Amino acid sequence: MYTKEDLKNTIVSELGEYNLIVVSNREPYIHIMKEDKIVVWRPTGGAVTALDPIMKACGGTWIAHGSGNGDKKVVDRDGKIKVPVENPRYTLKRVWLDKEEEKGYYYGFANETLWPLCHISYTRPVFRESDWQQYKKVNKKFADAVLSEINHSDKKKTIVWLQDFHMALVAKYIKEKNPHVICAYFWHIPWPNPEVFRICPFRKEIIDGILANDMVGFHIRYHADNFIDTVEREVEAKTDRERNSIIKEGHETLVRSFPISVDAQDIENQVTSKETEERANELKKELSLENKIIFLGCDRIDYTKGIPERLIAFDKFLDKYPQYKEKVVFVQIGAVSRILLKSYANINSEINRLVGEINWKHSTSEWAPIVFSKEFIPYKDILAFYRISDVIVISSLHDGMNLVAKEYIASKFDNKGTVILSQFTGSARELQEAIFINPYNINEFVEALKCSIDMSAKEKEKRMKVLRDIVSENNIYKWAATVILELSKFYLY
Numbered sequence: 343m344y345t346k347e348d349l350k351n352t353i354v355s356e357l358g359e360y361n362l363i364v365v366s367n368r369e370p371y372i373h374i375m376k377e378d379k380i381v382v383w384r385p386t387g388g389a390v391t392a393l394d395p396i397m398k399a400c401g402g403t404w405i406a407h408g409s410g411n412g413d414k415k416v417v418d419r420d421g422k423i424k425v426p427v428e429n430p431r432y433t434l435k436r437v438w439l440d441k442e443e444e445k446g447y448y449y450g451f452a453n454e455t456l457w458p459l460c461h462i463s464y465t466r467p468v469f470r471e472s473d474w475q476q477y478k479k480v481n482k483k484f485a486d487a488v489l490s491e492i493n494h495s496d497k498k499k500t501i502v503w504l505q506d507f508h509m510a511l512v513a514k515y516i517k518e519k520n521p522h523v524i525c526a527y528f529w530h531i532p533w534p535n536p537e538v539f540r541i542c543p544f545r546k547e548i549i550d551g552i553l554a555n556d557m558v559g560f561h562i563r564y565h566a567d568n569f570i571d572t573v574e575r576e577v578e579a580k581t582d583r584e585r586n587s588i589i590k591e592g593h594e595t596l597v598r599s600f601p602i603s604v605d606a607q608d609i610e611n612q613v614t615s616k617e618t619e620e621r622a623n624e625l626k627k628e629l630s631l632e633n634k635i636i637f638l639g640c641d642r643i644d645y646t647k648g649i650p651e652r653l654i655a656f657d658k659f660l661d662k663y664p665q666y667k668e669k670v671v672f673v674q675i676g677a678v679s680r681i682l683l684k685s686y687a688n689i690n691s692e693i694n695r696l697v698g699e700i701n702w703k704h705s706t707s708e709w710a711p712i713v714f715s716k717e718f719i720p721y722k723d724i725l726a727f728y729r730i731s732d733v734i735v736i737s738s739l740h741d742g743m744n745l746v747a748k749e750y751i752a753s754k755f756d757n758k759g760t761v762i763l764s765q766f767t768g769s770a771r772e773l774q775e776a777i778f779i780n781p782y783n784i785n786e787f788v789e790a791l792k793c794s795i796d797m798s799a800k801e802k803e804k805r806m807k808v809l810r811d812i813v814s815e816n817n818i819y820k821w822a823a824t825v826i827l828e829l830s831k832f833y834l835y
């Protein structure tokens with residue numbers, strides 16, 4: 343199994359002295375004011391969950407939007423703080439955005455344009471010129487924050503590692519001022535085919551911005567190929583399918599796939615701790631889950647995650663197999679996100695309505711079929727829920743990877759537990775021992791729920807063992823090392 347020490351050794355042997363700068367919109371730690379006290383939160387979201395262990399292992403600087411109402415109170419003059427606060431391992435540098443910037447760049451262009459454009463879930467993207475202008479302005483701000491770090495970084499090699507669809511133009515702005523900086527970009531969501539992407543009025547500038555990077559990564563080969571196809575269709579550039587690279591105006595961008603993962607060992611350690619065991623027992627009692635078959639859904643509340651589809655399938659399952667009434671419970675957890683947007687307010691109302699209707703329809707004096715929590719839950723509690731649940735249900739309509747699937751597998755230290763997984767997630771490519779569903783096919787979904795109960799204990803254990811081997815072998819440290827090894831090729835020139 344690849345460890346954090348192996349990752350450190352790989353970096354030192356490949357790059358020697360280095361200065362790693364990660365840039366993302368979301369910060370890994372948020373300081374929140376609560377009744378005159380400042381508390382630290384770990385925000386929801388896949389990219390942050392994946393990168394924090396890497397930064398803890400490698401050190402460096404993480405530049406992100408300071409979005410907490412206590413954030414300014416704890417940083418130094420440069421907006422910096424060492425994190426994690428209790429055991430500092432790297433520097434978090436916060437970039438401040440005003441309301442107009444946040445509205446246009448984050449809510450508008452990132453979440454109402456790029457997110458629906460790249461996910462095939464039939465939510466129409468919105469194209470506003472004003473959002474695009476704010477997106478460009480904020481990307482410049484992030485580029486300036488990076489450049490100011492490089493000036494201070496003496497002779498070390500600098501690697502800038504940009505994260506996700508919020509940062510499409512940052513490499514371009516960096517390279518305009520300092521062409522020698524190595525920039526890598528990881529796009530955490532799907533890249534659609536050219537037919538879908540071509541409706542975006544700003545597509546050529548977006549592609550130009552991305553091609554300023556020396557390497558661009560996607561979770562799966564399919565999305566990388568979609569990107570190359572889009573480039574071929576939209577801009578004048580030479581694509582090399584052998585090398586999987588694109589050359590534009592003499593600059594080469596490698597296009598690669600790196601399936602992201604989790605810190606499997608750390609998850610297992612936390613799940614098997616006394617503390618999690620106790621919390622798991624408490625939750626079972628509090629929520630009347632003792633002696634029940636527990637289905638679990640855990641997602642940021644988002645219209646791409648297929649939450650209504652899974653509730654409807656569960657409703658139909660109870661209609662078709664009433665013998666399971668009072669024997670099963672569906673626990674749906676995960677925090678509300680991007681709630682200021684209409685599409686997210688709508689999905690929230692729809693989920694609330696469905697939970698209300700299904701519970702009303704099937705509940706008895708002793709039992710309600712669905713337990714629903716949309717509060718932000720501490721990560722320790724998420725792990726406790728993984729521990730007590732029999733089946734994880736992942737029904738995304740489209741998902742770059744889906745880390746919940748991998749977290750759940752990593753948590754099943756006793757090889758008990760079953761994964762129902764949408765075929766439209768990136769993780770479906772690796773996790774072949776899951777029970778696959780097409781979330782749009784409700785009848786098939788109902789049978790998958792039934793199958794996850796009926797499957798023999800021996801078969802479940804056999805499948806979980808294989809899944810656990812995959813996740814522990816291809817963990818987050820191996821993922822980062824693979825990226826670094828690819829990047830290190832630049833230093834050979």
Ligand code: GDG
Pocket residue numbers: 384385386387388389391392530531602640641642675676677717718719720721724741742743744745746747749
């Ligand atoms: C994007 C891509 C890709 C959820 N609710 C709470 C909470 N979570 C945590 C989960 C998990 C993370 O959020 C969700 O990760 P996913 O990967 O499932 O999904 P996205 O947020 O959409 O992530 C995705 C990922 O980036 C990484 O590249 O896999 O395809 O869409 O870690 O546990 N965490 C806490 N409270 C909650 O209420 N603490």
